Amino acid sequence: MTQVARKEKPVTSNHHEASVNQAREVRMLARQGKFTGPTSGFAPGLAQGNIVILPKEWADDFLVFCQKNPVICPLLAVSAPGEPLLDTLGDDIDIRTDVPEYRVFRDGVFCDSATDIKHLWQDDMVTFVLGCSFSFEDALIRAGLSLRNIDCQANVSMYRTNIATQPSERFSGNMVVSMRPFKPADAIRAVQITTRYPKSHGAPVHLGFPEAIGISDISKPDFGDPVPLREGEVPVFWACGVTPQLAIANAKPPIAITHAPGKMLVTDLSNEQLSIL
Known part of the structure; x- marks a missing residue:
């Protein structure tokens, strides 16, 4: 390649x-x-x-x-x-x-x-x-936040969840999310920044406690690559455009x-x- x-x-x-x-x-x-x-x-x-x-x-x-x-x-x-x-x-x-x-x-x-x-x-x-969500990554980097998937030169981690979408006549299914780990203060900043970008999924849909949205093992994403979640960090989840593939x-x-x-x-x-x- x-x-x-x-x-x-x-x-x-x-x-x-x-x-x-x-x-x-x-x-x-x-x-x-x-x-x-x-x-x-x-x-x-x-x-x-x-x-x-x-x-x-x-x-x-x-x-x-x-x-x-x-x-x-x-x-x-x-x-x-x-x-x-x-x-x-x-x-x-x-x-x-x-x-x-x-x-x-x-x-x-x-x-x-x-x-x-x-x-x-x-x-x-x-x-x-x-x-x-790749679109807002630059704004996070310019704000001084580190993105693990980019630092590791890896694909972002993506997971199936138990969060239901609103069905149309034919299309339905649960949401897929992408995850980026941050320290709590940086997670708050990430929420503030990404809220400005609704055309890139906007603010996160969930922070912390992956099991609350149906993710049993954060180390095993359904799509993309696993990235390390370090001590003191929380996983932050954004809506993901892989969702239509389930629909x-x-x-x-x-x-x-x-x-x-x-x-x-x-x-x-x-x-x-x-x-x-």
């Missing part, structure tokens, strides 16, 4: 330009099949997106699911049927090639991974791009395509464009 150097702390227009250039580099390398890794820490200051692609017959109901669960599924973009280009999110984005790794579901069952879905594309397919398993559409957990579409959008003061 081709390595892409991570950038840090974009605080000037020059840094923003560097992040946009890196976002385009990540997409181009993904398009060429040369970058297939997690996108956490890349193109800091720019929004990343979870992906759900469905036939039009199923897309309208999934839109209702997103509208009923805006914290879990904050919409960044919805394509026209059959349109693979997402110009509102960045320069020359082709959703069929520009995600590092895709997951393909048939009748709700995960059946394959791919780095290119051109051979699966249908004229009725609708793409949903949903906000991702897809329950709804059983004939075909659905998503991103692989932790491997997002990196856009050209600034997080500040999507933030609230």
